[in-house]
Amino acid sequence: METAAPSAVIVAIDGPSGTGKSSTSKAVAAKLGLRYLDTGAQYRAITWWMITNGIDTDDPHAIAVAAGKPGIVSGTDPAAPTITVDGLDASGPIRTQEVTSKVSAVSAVPEVRTLITELQRSIAASAEGGIVVEGRDIGTTVLPDADLKIFLTASPEARAARRSGELRGKEATDLAATKEALIKRDAADSGRKTSPLAKAGDAVEVDTTELTLDQVIECVVTLVEEKRAART
Numbered sequence: 001m002e003t004a005a006p007s008a009v010i011v012a013i014d015g016p017s018g019t020g021k022s023s024t025s026k027a028v029a030a031k032l033g034l035r036y037l038d039t040g041a042q043y044r045a046i047t048w049w050m051i052t053n054g055i056d057t058d059d060p061h062a063i064a065v066a067a068g069k070p071g072i073v074s075g076t077d078p079a080a081p082t083i084t085v086d087g088l089d090a091s092g093p094i095r096t097q098e099v100t101s102k103v104s105a106v107s108a109v110p111e112v113r114t115l116i117t118e119l120q121r122s123i124a125a126s127a128e129g130g131i132v133v134e135g136r137d138i139g140t141t142v143l144p145d146a147d148l149k150i151f152l153t154a155s156p157e158a159r160a161a162r163r164s165g166e167l168r169g170k171e172a173t174d175l176a177a178t179k180e181a182l183i184k185r186d187a188a189d190s191g192r193k194t195s196p197l198a199k200a201g202d203a204v205e206v207d208t209t210e211l212t213l214d215q216v217i218e219c220v221v222t223l224v225e226e227k228r229a230a231r232t
Protein backbone atom coordinates (compact mmCIF):
# COMPACT_ATOMS: atom_id res chain seq x y z
CA MET A 1 0.00 0.00 0.00
CA GLU A 2 1.27 3.44 -0.89
CA THR A 3 1.75 5.91 1.92
CA ALA A 4 0.23 9.27 1.07
CA ALA A 5 2.69 12.17 1.06
CA PRO A 6 1.88 14.59 3.87
CA SER A 7 -0.38 17.26 2.42
CA ALA A 8 1.15 20.66 1.67
CA VAL A 9 0.91 22.93 4.64
CA ILE A 10 1.47 26.69 4.73
CA VAL A 11 2.75 28.08 8.01
CA ALA A 12 2.99 31.83 8.68
CA ILE A 13 5.30 32.91 11.51
CA ASP A 14 5.20 36.60 12.41
CA GLY A 15 6.53 38.73 15.23
CA PRO A 16 9.06 41.43 16.08
CA SER A 17 12.83 40.91 15.89
CA GLY A 18 14.60 38.93 18.59
CA THR A 19 11.73 36.55 19.26
CA GLY A 20 13.54 33.60 17.66
CA LYS A 21 11.50 33.76 14.46
CA SER A 22 14.27 32.84 12.01
CA SER A 23 15.82 30.04 14.05
CA THR A 24 12.40 28.59 14.84
CA SER A 25 11.09 28.85 11.27
CA LYS A 26 14.19 27.22 9.74
CA ALA A 27 14.23 24.38 12.27
CA VAL A 28 10.49 23.69 11.95
CA ALA A 29 10.75 23.63 8.14
CA ALA A 30 13.78 21.30 8.25
CA LYS A 31 12.10 18.91 10.71
CA LEU A 32 8.87 18.70 8.74
CA GLY A 33 10.34 18.63 5.23
CA LEU A 34 8.93 22.04 4.28
CA ARG A 35 10.49 24.90 2.32
CA TYR A 36 11.46 28.09 4.18
CA LEU A 37 11.15 31.77 3.25
CA ASP A 38 12.74 34.67 5.18
CA THR A 39 10.73 37.69 4.01
CA GLY A 40 12.82 40.09 6.11
CA ALA A 41 15.81 39.11 3.97
CA GLN A 42 13.88 40.23 0.87
CA TYR A 43 13.16 43.67 2.38
CA ARG A 44 16.80 43.88 3.44
CA ALA A 45 17.91 42.93 -0.10
CA ILE A 46 15.87 45.68 -1.75
CA THR A 47 17.21 48.14 0.88
CA TRP A 48 20.79 47.09 0.13
CA TRP A 49 20.17 47.61 -3.61
CA MET A 50 18.76 51.12 -2.91
CA ILE A 51 21.85 52.03 -0.85
CA THR A 52 24.36 50.68 -3.36
CA ASN A 53 22.57 52.41 -6.23
CA GLY A 54 22.59 55.80 -4.53
CA ILE A 55 18.83 56.02 -3.92
CA ASP A 56 17.95 58.30 -1.01
CA THR A 57 16.28 55.96 1.49
CA ASP A 58 14.54 58.95 3.11
CA ASP A 59 12.75 59.70 -0.17
CA PRO A 60 9.68 57.43 -0.55
CA HIS A 61 9.05 58.69 -4.10
CA ALA A 62 12.58 57.82 -5.26
CA ILE A 63 12.24 54.39 -3.63
CA ALA A 64 8.86 53.80 -5.27
CA VAL A 65 10.23 54.70 -8.73
CA ALA A 66 13.21 52.34 -8.34
CA ALA A 67 11.39 49.50 -6.56
CA GLY A 68 10.88 47.31 -9.64
CA LYS A 69 14.50 47.44 -10.79
CA PRO A 70 16.35 44.90 -8.63
CA GLY A 71 15.85 41.19 -9.33
CA ILE A 72 15.51 39.46 -5.97
CA VAL A 73 15.69 35.67 -5.79
CA SER A 74 15.23 33.64 -2.60
CA GLY A 75 16.43 30.04 -2.23
CA THR A 76 14.04 28.17 0.09
CA ASP A 77 16.07 25.22 1.39
CA PRO A 78 15.85 25.58 5.21
CA ALA A 79 19.32 24.04 5.57
CA ALA A 80 20.89 26.66 3.29
CA PRO A 81 18.57 29.58 2.47
CA THR A 82 19.98 32.00 -0.10
CA ILE A 83 19.22 35.50 -1.32
CA THR A 84 20.58 37.12 -4.47
CA VAL A 85 20.09 40.55 -5.99
CA ASP A 86 20.65 40.72 -9.75
CA GLY A 87 22.53 37.45 -9.44
CA LEU A 88 24.83 38.63 -6.64
CA ASP A 89 24.93 36.87 -3.28
CA ALA A 90 23.46 39.39 -0.82
CA SER A 91 23.39 37.22 2.31
CA GLY A 92 26.32 39.05 3.95
CA PRO A 93 25.65 42.69 2.98
CA ILE A 94 21.98 42.58 4.02
CA ARG A 95 22.98 42.02 7.67
CA THR A 96 25.03 45.20 8.10
CA GLN A 97 23.98 47.89 10.57
CA GLU A 98 23.47 50.33 7.70
CA VAL A 99 20.86 48.09 6.07
CA THR A 100 19.24 47.32 9.43
CA SER A 101 18.86 51.02 10.20
CA LYS A 102 17.28 51.79 6.80
CA VAL A 103 15.11 48.74 6.12
CA SER A 104 12.05 50.02 8.01
CA ALA A 105 11.87 53.17 5.88
CA VAL A 106 12.27 51.26 2.62
CA SER A 107 9.82 48.50 3.59
CA ALA A 108 7.17 51.08 4.53
CA VAL A 109 6.88 52.27 0.90
CA PRO A 110 3.63 50.78 -0.54
CA GLU A 111 5.14 50.08 -4.00
CA VAL A 112 7.92 48.06 -2.36
CA ARG A 113 5.41 46.06 -0.33
CA THR A 114 3.21 45.34 -3.36
CA LEU A 115 6.15 43.95 -5.35
CA ILE A 116 7.64 41.92 -2.49
CA THR A 117 4.22 40.59 -1.45
CA GLU A 118 3.61 39.31 -5.01
CA LEU A 119 7.00 37.63 -4.99
CA GLN A 120 6.26 36.00 -1.62
CA ARG A 121 2.87 34.70 -2.75
CA SER A 122 4.34 33.17 -5.90
CA ILE A 123 7.11 31.45 -3.91
CA ALA A 124 4.56 30.06 -1.42
CA ALA A 125 2.25 28.89 -4.21
CA SER A 126 5.02 26.95 -5.95
CA ALA A 127 6.48 25.36 -2.80
CA GLU A 128 5.73 21.67 -3.22
CA GLY A 129 4.96 19.99 0.08
CA GLY A 130 4.44 23.29 1.87
CA ILE A 131 6.44 26.13 3.34
CA VAL A 132 7.17 28.08 6.50
CA VAL A 133 7.11 31.82 5.76
CA GLU A 134 8.42 34.20 8.41
CA GLY A 135 7.93 37.95 8.61
CA ARG A 136 5.75 40.71 10.02
CA ASP A 137 2.58 40.66 7.89
CA ILE A 138 2.42 37.10 6.59
CA GLY A 139 -0.66 36.02 8.53
CA THR A 140 -2.47 39.32 8.07
CA THR A 141 -1.66 40.30 4.47
CA VAL A 142 0.61 38.03 2.45
CA LEU A 143 -1.00 34.64 3.18
CA PRO A 144 -4.26 35.29 5.04
CA ASP A 145 -5.39 31.71 4.20
CA ALA A 146 -2.31 30.05 5.74
CA ASP A 147 -3.09 26.72 7.43
CA LEU A 148 -1.40 27.81 10.64
CA LYS A 149 -0.46 31.27 11.89
CA ILE A 150 1.96 31.77 14.75
CA PHE A 151 2.78 35.11 16.37
CA LEU A 152 5.98 35.03 18.43
CA THR A 153 6.55 37.58 21.19
CA ALA A 154 9.15 38.12 23.95
CA SER A 155 9.99 40.87 26.42
CA PRO A 156 12.14 43.73 25.03
CA GLU A 157 14.95 42.68 27.41
CA ALA A 158 14.98 39.10 26.14
CA ARG A 159 14.84 40.25 22.53
CA ALA A 160 17.72 42.72 22.96
CA ALA A 161 19.84 40.07 24.70
CA ARG A 162 19.25 37.63 21.82
CA ARG A 163 20.05 40.23 19.15
CA SER A 164 23.27 41.20 20.97
CA GLY A 165 24.22 37.54 21.13
CA GLU A 166 23.72 37.19 17.36
CA LEU A 167 25.73 40.32 16.60
CA ARG A 168 28.61 39.57 18.98
CA GLY A 169 31.83 39.07 17.11
CA LYS A 170 30.44 40.66 13.96
CA GLU A 171 29.96 44.26 15.08
CA ALA A 172 30.55 46.22 18.28
CA THR A 173 27.45 45.74 20.43
CA ASP A 174 26.02 47.42 23.46
CA LEU A 175 22.94 45.93 25.09
CA ALA A 176 21.20 49.24 25.85
CA ALA A 177 21.83 50.56 22.33
CA THR A 178 20.64 47.29 20.79
CA LYS A 179 17.44 47.44 22.85
CA GLU A 180 16.84 51.06 21.85
CA ALA A 181 17.40 50.34 18.13
CA LEU A 182 15.16 47.29 18.28
CA ILE A 183 12.29 49.13 19.98
CA LYS A 184 12.62 51.96 17.45
CA ARG A 185 12.49 49.54 14.50
CA ASP A 186 9.49 47.67 15.95
CA ALA A 187 7.64 50.95 16.48
CA ALA A 188 8.29 51.93 12.84
CA ASP A 189 7.25 48.46 11.59
CA SER A 190 4.08 48.43 13.76
CA GLY A 191 3.14 52.03 13.02
CA ARG A 192 3.44 52.11 9.23
CA LYS A 193 0.25 52.50 7.19
CA THR A 194 0.69 49.59 4.76
CA SER A 195 0.51 46.10 6.29
CA PRO A 196 2.14 46.83 9.64
CA LEU A 197 3.61 44.25 12.01
CA ALA A 198 0.46 42.79 13.58
CA LYS A 199 -0.97 39.60 15.01
CA ALA A 200 -3.70 38.07 12.86
CA GLY A 201 -6.96 37.46 14.70
CA ASP A 202 -6.62 33.71 14.16
CA ALA A 203 -2.89 33.45 15.01
CA VAL A 204 -1.61 31.42 17.95
CA GLU A 205 0.53 33.68 20.16
CA VAL A 206 3.62 32.10 21.71
CA ASP A 207 5.54 34.14 24.30
CA THR A 208 9.14 32.93 24.02
CA THR A 209 10.60 34.99 26.89
CA GLU A 210 10.97 32.04 29.24
CA LEU A 211 11.37 29.32 26.61
CA THR A 212 14.49 27.80 25.10
CA LEU A 213 14.75 27.67 21.31
CA ASP A 214 14.17 23.90 21.40
CA GLN A 215 10.97 24.40 23.39
CA VAL A 216 9.67 26.96 20.89
CA ILE A 217 10.52 24.65 17.97
CA GLU A 218 8.77 21.72 19.65
CA CYS A 219 5.70 23.83 20.36
CA VAL A 220 5.40 24.96 16.72
CA VAL A 221 6.11 21.47 15.32
CA THR A 222 3.32 20.08 17.51
CA LEU A 223 0.91 22.76 16.29
CA VAL A 224 1.74 21.98 12.63
CA GLU A 225 1.33 18.25 13.20
CA GLU A 226 -2.03 18.82 14.86
CA LYS A 227 -3.17 20.86 11.86
CA ARG A 228 -2.01 18.17 9.44
CA ALA A 229 -3.74 15.45 11.47
CA ALA A 230 -6.98 17.44 11.58
CA ARG A 231 -6.98 17.69 7.78
CA THR A 232 -6.54 13.97 7.05
Ligand code: DC
Residues within 6 Å of the ligand: 017, 039, 040, 041, 043, 044, 103, 104, 107, 134, 135, 136, 137, 138, 185, 189
Ligand atom coordinates in the same frame (compact mmCIF):
# COMPACT_ATOMS: atom_id res chain seq x y z
O1 DC B 1 13.15 40.00 10.10
P1 DC B 1 14.17 41.10 9.79
O2 DC B 1 14.66 41.83 10.99
O3 DC B 1 15.28 40.61 8.93
O4 DC B 1 13.33 42.15 8.92
C1 DC B 1 13.91 43.33 8.45
C2 DC B 1 12.88 44.39 8.26
O5 DC B 1 12.04 44.07 7.16
C3 DC B 1 11.94 44.66 9.43
O6 DC B 1 12.44 45.70 10.24
C4 DC B 1 10.65 45.07 8.79
C5 DC B 1 10.72 44.53 7.39
N1 DC B 1 9.80 43.42 7.16
C6 DC B 1 8.52 43.76 6.79
O7 DC B 1 8.19 44.93 6.74
N2 DC B 1 7.64 42.78 6.47
C7 DC B 1 8.00 41.49 6.54
N3 DC B 1 7.12 40.53 6.21
C8 DC B 1 9.31 41.14 6.95
C9 DC B 1 10.18 42.14 7.27
